[in-house]
Amino acid sequence: MRLITLGLAFLLLLIQYPLWLGKGGWLRVKDFEMQVDAAHKKNAELLARNAKLDSEVRDLKDGTGAVEERARYELSMIKQNEIFVQIVGKDQAAALAPLAPKPAASTPPHP
Numbered sequence: 586m587r588l589i590t591l592g593l594a595f596l597l598l599l600i601q602y603p604l605w606l607g608k609g610g611w612l613r614v615k616d617f618e619m620q621v622d623a624a625h626k627k628n629a630e631l632l633a634r635n636a637k638l639d640s641e642v643r644d645l646k647d648g649t650g651a652v653e654e655r656a657r658y659e660l661s662m663i664k665q666n667e668i669f670v671q672i673v674g675k676d677q678a679a680a681l682a683p684l685a686p687k688p689a690a691s692t693p694p695h696p
Contacts, residue, residue, distance in 0.1 A: 604610055656662040663669045 605612060
């Protein structure tokens with residue numbers, strides 16, 4: 586009877602081996618699940634980066650308004666045939682130099 590019990594226990598362990606350590610075993614499946622989770626996380630990060638780059642490319646291709654607005658505000662740039670008007674408060678008037686252009690020297694007409 587003891588020999589049958591040991592034989593059945595050995596067979597039970599022999600059956601358990603592929604379940605735990607075999608090609609489709611639980612440990613290997615757990616390892617694959619961890620790899621898949623890491624790949625999903627990396628893909629999510631890359632998708633976010635790609636979306637950001639795509640919006641920047643689209644803005645550079647289509648939307649020059651943002652660049653123009655920044656140039657106007659930060660650099661006081663104006664387009665050709667536009668008039669720049671700056672309103673200065675009383676406190677700031679002394680700090681700013683006059684912006685009026687100097688009159689051009691008249692040159693005699695060429696014959």
